[in-house]
Amino acid sequence: MLAKVKSFALVGLSGYPVDIEVDINAGVPAIDMVGMPDVAVKEAKDRVKSAITNSGLMYPIKRITVNFAPADLKKEGTLFDLPLALAILCASQQVEPAPLGEYVLIGELSLDGTLRRVNGMTPLLISGMQAGYTKYIIPEGNAVEASFVSGLEVYAAKDLLSVVNYLTGNGELEKVAHREYNPTEAKGLYGFDFADVHGQAVAKRALEIAVAGGHNVLMIGPPGAGKTMLAKCVLSIMPDMTFDEAVEVTKIHSVAGLLDAEKGIVTVRPFRSPHHSATVPSLIGGDRKAKPGEVSLAHLGVLFLDEVPEYNRRALEALRQPMEDGVVTVSRIQQTVEYPANFMLIGSMNPCPCGNYGSKTTPCTCTPVQIHNYINRLSGPLLDRIDIQVEVDNISYGEFAAAEPSESSAAIRERIVKVRNVQRERYKGLPMLTNSEMSNREIKKYCALDKESEGLLELAFHKLGLSARASYRILRVARTIADIEGSERINVNHLSEAIQYRSLDRKYWS
Amino acid sequence: MYSSLQKAYIWLSLTPKMTPIRRQKLLEYAPDLDALMTDFEAHREDVVALLGQEVYDLLLETILMRLVDKEIDGLERIGAVALTPADEDFPESLREIAQPPVAIYCKGDLTLLEGRNLAVVGTRNITRYGRDVTEHIVADLVTNGFCIVSGLARGVDTVAHRTALEYDKLTVGVLPCGLDKVYPAENIDLFREIADKGLLVSEYPLGTGVQQFTFVERNRIISALSIGVLVTEAGEKSGALITAGHAIEQGKDVFVVPGNIYSKASVGANNLLKSMQGAMVTSAYDILENYQIAVDKGTPCDIQLDIVEAQILDAVEEGDKHIEELMALTHMTVSELTPVLTKLELMGLVKKLSGNYFGK
Numbered sequence: 013m014l015a016k017v018k019s020f021a022l023v024g025l026s027g028y029p030v031d032i033e034v035d036i037n038a039g040v041p042a043i044d045m046v047g048m049p050d051v052a053v054k055e056a057k058d059r060v061k062s063a064i065t066n067s068g069l070m071y072p073i074k075r076i077t078v079n080f081a082p083a084d085l086k087k088e089g090t091l092f093d094l095p096l097a098l099a100i101l102c103a104s105q106q107v108e109p110a111p112l113g114e115y116v117l118i119g120e121l122s123l124d125g126t127l128r129r130v131n132g133m134t135p136l137l138i139s140g141m142q143a144g145y146t147k148y149i150i151p152e153g154n155a156v157e158a159s160f161v162s163g164l165e166v167y168a169a170k171d172l173l174s175v176v177n178y179l180t181g182n183g184e185l186e187k188v189a190h191r192e193y194n195p196t197e198a199k200g201l202y203g204f205d206f207a208d209v210h211g212q213a214v215a216k217r218a219l220e221i222a223v224a225g226g227h228n229v230l231m232i233g234p235p236g237a238g239k240t241m242l243a244k245c246v247l248s249i250m251p252d253m254t255f256d257e258a259v260e261v262t263k264i265h266s267v268a269g270l271l272d273a274e275k276g277i278v279t280v281r282p283f284r285s286p287h288h289s290a291t292v293p294s295l296i297g298g299d300r301k302a303k304p305g306e307v308s309l310a311h312l313g314v315l316f317l318d319e320v321p322e323y324n325r326r327a328l329e330a331l332r333q334p335m336e337d338g339v340v341t342v343s344r345i346q347q348t349v350e351y352p353a354n355f356m357l358i359g360s361m362n363p364c365p366c367g368n369y370g371s372k373t374t375p376c377t378c379t380p381v382q383i384h385n386y387i388n389r390l391s392g393p394l395l396d397r398i399d400i401q402v403e404v405d406n407i408s409y410g411e412f413a414a415a416e417p418s419e420s421s422a423a424i425r426e427r428i429v430k431v432r433n434v435q436r437e438r439y440k441g442l443p444m445l446t447n448s449e450m451s452n453r454e455i456k457k458y459c460a461l462d463k464e465s466e467g468l469l470e471l472a473f474h475k476l477g478l479s480a481r482a483s484y485r486i487l488r489v490a491r492t493i494a495d496i497e498g499s500e501r502i503n504v505n506h507l508s509e510a511i512q513y514r515s516l517d518r519k520y521w522s
Numbered sequence: 523m524y525s526s527l528q529k530a531y532i533w534l535s536l537t538p539k540m541t542p543i544r545r546q547k548l549l550e551y552a553p554d555l556d557a558l559m560t561d562f563e564a565h566r567e568d569v570v571a572l573l574g575q576e577v578y579d580l581l582l583e584t585i586l587m588r589l590v591d592k593e594i595d596g597l598e599r600i601g602a603v604a605l606t607p608a609d610e611d612f613p614e615s616l617r618e619i620a621q622p623p624v625a626i627y628c629k630g631d632l633t634l635l636e637g638r639n640l641a642v643v644g645t646r647n648i649t650r651y652g653r654d655v656t657e658h659i660v661a662d663l664v665t666n667g668f669c670i671v672s673g674l675a676r677g678v679d680t681v682a683h684r685t686a687l688e689y690d691k692l693t694v695g696v697l698p699c700g701l702d703k704v705y706p707a708e709n710i711d712l713f714r715e716i717a718d719k720g721l722l723v724s725e726y727p728l729g730t731g732v733q734q735f736t737f738v739e740r741n742r743i744i745s746a747l748s749i750g751v752l753v754t755e756a757g758e759k760s761g762a763l764i765t766a767g768h769a770i771e772q773g774k775d776v777f778v779v780p781g782n783i784y785s786k787a788s789v790g791a792n793n794l795l796k797s798m799q800g801a802m803v804t805s806a807y808d809i810l811e812n813y814q815i816a817v818d819k820g821t822p823c824d825i826q827l828d829i830v831e832a833q834i835l836d837a838v839e840e841g842d843k844h845i846e847e848l849m850a851l852t853h854m855t856v857s858e859l860t861p862v863l864t865k866l867e868l869m870g871l872v873k874k875l876s877g878n879y880f881g882k
Contacts, residue, residue, distance in 0.1 A: 213846055214878050217856040233877070363876055375785075379647055380676045384708055403878050405844070471868050493857070508861035512874075 015102035015109060018116045018145070019095040020136045021087055024302065024342075024349030025263050027132075027139030029116075031081040032092060034099035039075030047080030050088045059090075059121050060097045067125035067173040072104040086347070088301060091130040094119035094149070097172055098179075107179050115167075116140055117175075119151040125172040129153030131269040134262045134277075137161045149175055149185065156276030157266065159191040160259070195252035195279060202248035202280065204241060207420040211405055215242055218402035218513055220424050223249050224431040225492030226446030228335070228357040228397060230320070230390075232515055233404030234367045239360035240285075242404065243316045246358060247281050248421035250313075251429050257312050260352060264311055268304050282313035284355075288322040292330045297342040297351055305342075307334045308351035320359040321389040328394055331357070335397045357398065361390075387516065399448055399485045400513045431495045447491045452484065459487040465507045472511050486510045524604070526556040529590045531606035533559055535625035536593055536727050537577075537584045542621035544573050559585065596728045602629035602701050611635070615746045619772055623725035623743065627701050630721035634669055634694050640809070641671040641748035641769070643741075643762040644678025644755045649787045650875075652755030655779050656681045659754065662806030664691035666815060669720075671696065671748045673740060674713070676706050678754050678762070687715055696744045697724040698736040705732045723747070741765040742772075750775030752809065756790035763790050775812065777803045830854070830862060831871075834880075838872050842881035 015034045020027045043057045057078075064071045078096065080087045095117040101107045118136060120128040133154040140148065141164055148166045150158060155168035167185035169175045177183030206216060215231060222229045223246060231239045253261065261278040265271045271278070286295060286306045297305030307315060317323060334340040338354035363369040364383040368376040378386075435446050438458065444450070450458065461469065469486070472478055478486075487502070490510035494502045524532070534540050534548070534555075551572055552558040558565060562585055569578045584590065597604055605612045606625045613635045616622050628635070642660055644652060660670055660682050670686040672679040674695040686693035695716045697703075701724050704710050716722055725743060726736065741764045745751050751769040753776070756762040766776050778801045781788020795802055803809055810817055827835065830852050837843050837851055849859055863880060866872040872880050 211846060213849060213856045214860075217860075369876060375649065381706075403876060405846075406877050468868070472864075475868050475870070497857075505861040508864035509857060511864050512860045515876075 013103050013105065015099045015112075017095040017099040017102065017112060019092055019118055020116055020140050020145075021085070021089070021091070022132050022135060022139075022267060023085075023347055024351060025135045025267060027136045027143075028082075028085070029140075029143060029145070030087065030092070031079075032095045032099045033079040033081060034096070034103040035077045035079075036072055036100075036103045037075045037077070041073045041075065043076040043078065045078045045080070047078075047083040048086045049080055049092075050086060052090050053080070053087050053092055056090065056093050056096050056121075059093055059123060060100065062123040063093070063121040063125040063172050064097055064100065066123060067171065067176070069101060069106060069173070069176065070104065072100065074104075076100065076103075089130065089132075090120035090128075091118050091132075091136075093121035094127060094151075094172070094175070097121060098175065101176060107176060111179050115147045115149050116145045117149050118154075119149070119169070121172060127151035127153070127169055127171055127175075129273055131271075132263075132267045133157050134161065134259065134266040134271070137164060137166070138259070138263070140164075149178075152186075153273055155186075155188050156191075156274060157262065157271060158276070159188050160193060160262075160277045162190050191276075193255040193258055193277065193279075195254070195258070202245075202421070204244040205248055205421045206245050206424060207418050209238065209241060209245060209418060212238065212242060214512075215402050215404045216418075218400050219246055220249065220428065221489060221492050221496065221513075222246075222358075222400050223356070224428045224496055225399075225435070225489065226356065226448040227399035227489060227492065228359075228448070230359045230361065230395075230398045230401045230516070231404050232361055232363055232401065234362060234406050237404045237406055239404050240316070240318060243285075243314065243358045243360065244283060245421065246314055246356070247283055249424045249428055250281050250356075251425065251432055253279065253281060253312060261312050264304050264308050264351060268309060270309070282310055283316065284310040284313070285316040285318060288317070288319050288324075290323065290327055292324070292327050295327050296330050296334065296340055297349075298344065302342045302344045302347055302349040304351045305340070305353075307331065307340055307353040307355060310355035311352045312354060313356070315355040315357050317357065317359045320361045321386055325389065325391075328389075329391065332393055332397065359398065360404075362386075363403075390516075395516065396485075399489050401515045402513055403515050427496065431492070434495050447488050447495070450488055450491070455484055455487050455491075459491050459502055461487075461502060461507070462504075465502060465504050468504055468507055469511075476511070476514075478511075478514060482514050486514065489513055524594060525608065526560065527608040528604070528606045529594075530555040530559040531608060531624045532590050532593060532604055532727075533581070533584055535604075535606075535623070535725070536589050537580050539577055539580055540624075544577060545624055546621075547572055593727055596702075597627060600629065600702060600728075602627055602722075603632070604628075605632075605635075613747065615772075616743070619742060619746045619768075621742070625725065625727075626743070627724050627727065628721060629701050629717045630719075631692070632721065634692055634721040635723070635747060638668055638813075639671045639694060639748040640668045641744045641751040641765065642678065642682035642754060643672055643744065643751060643765045644753055645757050645760045645762065645787055645790075646675055646677035646679075647757065647787060648677035648681065648755060649785065651782065651785070652678060652787060653681055656754045657685045659752065659779070659803075659806045659809075660685040661689060663752075663809065664689045664693075666806065666810055666817065669694060671744055673698065673737075673744055673761075673765075674705075674709060674716070675737075675761075676709075680709060680712065682754075683712055683716060687712075687719065690719075693720040694747060695720065695722050696740055696747065697722060697726070698740040699732045700724060700726050700728040700730040702728045703731060737761055738764055742768040745769040745772055745774055748774065749813070750777060750809070752777040752779070752803070753791050753794065754779045755781055755787055756794070757787050758789040758793070760790045763794060766794060776801045777809055777812075779803060831866060834862065834866060835871055838880055838882050842875060842879045845878045845880065848880065 017032045019030045021030045134157050152168045158166045166188040178185040284306045295306045334353035340353040342349045364378045365386050366377050368374040490502045490506045493506040604625050664686045669692040671694040672682045683693050745768040753762045769776050778795050781791050875881050
């Protein structure tokens with residue numbers, strides 16, 4: 013007899029419906045699977061067999077043919093265990109096809125029939141909803157993340173038997189109640205606050221500007237100066253995520269299997285700090301299954317690269333495209349997948365290989381060539397995408413710090429939210445949200461300079477030996493500073509401050 | 523157009539293995555160098571006896587392959603010229619030294635070959651002290667009419683050239699390689715700028731790369747083109763000491779800036795001072811006085827500073843200050859203070875140091 017059960021599968025972040033067809037015939041007892049199942053899917057037959065018998069149900073000793081339709085797409089993962097089991101039970105007439113056909117089934121089975129949590133539930137449910145499916149049976153372990161998707165009838169089941177009982181009218185399943193997203197839950201979850209950072213006034217100011225205008229930052233300072241700490245504090249001054257943003261991040265983390273089952277949704281902006289030995293696929297995304305990389309996991313959050321020059325040159329160059337486009341395209345033999353990758357890059361580096369260049373107390377032991385090579389590991393095109401370069405104070409400098417209490421992150425965030433709103437208003441109708449995304453055309457339009465400022469910029473180029481490519485970045489940052497100060501036009505003071513955030517452009521560095 | 527004598531000198535300059543001693547021998551053998559070149563094969567036996575078969579073959583090869591004409595074409599293409607002792611423009615100072623070059627290749631303003639030139643040389647591994655000293659003294663020298671001669675190497679040389687150019691003053695770079703080579707590569711901007719506004723000099727034909735001995739040989743030209751040599755910072759084995767040695771041999775003045783006695787980067791300069799105590803200078807004015815040049819201390823500062831700016835200037839006068847010290851001093855926030863610092867920096871009154879320190 014033939015049975016058909018609906019399920020969903022993922023390509024990247026979008027799902028597509030999969031029909032699981034089971035036909036049971038007389039013949040030598042065996043199970044054949046067609047429709048491009050991968051290893052994990054093929055192994056389902058053994059799990060399903062044990063789960064069915066251990067649940068006190070009957071596994072048909074006949075010839076079973078399984079087809080995963082559409083048959084031309086590769087099926088991956090363990091989420092077809094539950095629909096496969098139900099399809100077999102239906103084909104062997106232990107479950108009626110009538111109620112079963114209304115549901116989309118997703119879940120992995122363990123040998124005793126218990127349902128296990130699967131990755132990617134949020135994007136699966138969202139694409140199911142968009143495709144018009146409303147009723148779902150999922151593992152209990154995925155219930156919390158499912159609760160944030162509204163407009164669906166989702167039932168969470170503990171094991172295979174309870175699903176069978178529900179479908180045969182012998183029991184009830186718990187219906188997942190919809191939960192509202194509450195961004196304030198995130199408050200207090202950030203472990204680091206700017207109030208705890210003493211001194212570092214310049215770096216703090218630079219980071220505030222960076223977050224306000226969506227600029228990427230490079231922090232330069234000796235080892236142990238607190239660059240990592242400062243970077244971690246950045247999350248606490250970023251605006252709360254909206255529901256749409258939270259869902260977007262949740263989707264990616266869900267696919268990557270990083271979602272906290274108890275929270276079910278990502279409310280805290282992600283902070284990713286891959287080690288400097290990271291490979292290109294681990295940063296950008298890839299491997300056989302086209303998994304999201306660090307740039308996507310840092311979507312709407314911070315990607316922190318400690319000791320930037322130590323990273324593989326190719327890995328750094330690969331960051332350029334996602335930094336430009338906000339999305340990353342991962343191509344593999346089987347599929348091409350697009351993941352969002354709109355992150356704020358915070359890099360840190362020493363001023364020279366030994367870290368003491370320019371220090372007052374410890375002499376630098378590097379040769380000029382070493383310093384030159386070290387700085388040059390950052391290519392021009394990459395630096396082009398980093399608007400702010402700021403120097404972080406040496407730790408030995410602590411004697412002057414803490415004279416006044418530091419401002420808390422909450423106070424800074426309030427200012428930033430205002431500035432972000434100003435930018436949203438300004439770029440209404442344009443595909444951009446922040447000053448950092450301004451192209452040359454917008455810069456001409458929104459960064460007009462008065463005579464005095466123009467003179468200053470010219471003088472700065474001449475006197476400080478700034479490189480030509482610095483000018484647009486200075487203007488973008490000046491725009492953000494003007495926005496923070498609540499000024500419609502960029503004036504000399506805004507421009508002067510922006511010029512201070514170009515440490516690496518100065519010719520005299522080495 | 524080059525005369526046949528000029529071409530003959532270039533011929534010697536182009537031929538490999540023509541060491542200064544061999545050149546000398548050949549010049550003594552044939553005072554009419556152009557005659558020798560036109561009829562070189564006739565002198566085969568004498569030249570082989572004098573310099574050996576190999577050198578004779580090389581000299582002949584240069585003639586047969588018409589390398590002199592090719593070199594002249596190449597020089598024209600990059601806008602350079604060759605000067606030989608046959609030229610009137612050939613600097614007198616170069617004729618007088620031991621082992622004078624048979625040709626120098628120049629690109630830029632030839633009038634700079636003779637004049638009030640001062641060589642500024644020193645270590646490649648420059649420290650902050652060396653940088654400050656070099657910038658400071660060179661600035662005062664160029665504003666008082668000196669043209670800076672140096673070797674375009676890393677460290678002191680680069681700082682000296684750059685400082686001169688920053689003040690829109692003249693500078694001469696003496697290369698240890700052909701005019702079409704750039705060493706060190708990161709100085710390519712500097713090369714172009716000097717060729718544009720100053721003068722590049724080399725005794726090596728086009729295509730010659732740097733070799734250990736070219737650095738040493740080049741130093742004698744640096745000192746020869748100058749009236750004196752200033753060593754701003756030099757470690758124990760710095761090439762600057764060789765230049766100073768050439769200067770002494772050539773009867774030029776040597777000036778040395780003393781360094782920190784604990785600093786390795788200053789051992790060479792301090793040792794030099796021990797042997798010639800009269801060479802010590804602590805500012806450009808010591809050098810100016812030596813040449814009895816009236817001091818132009820620059821136009822007095824007529825910029826009106828406001829109270830905060832004056833306060834900051836006073837503070838950095840005492841020593842380098844961290845930005846937070848300045849914030850505490852002026853009761854200003856970062857966003858208020860940075861524009862002021864940028865302004866002062868652009869006026870050349872304060873300098874941004876690394877680690878958010880500001881100094882004079």
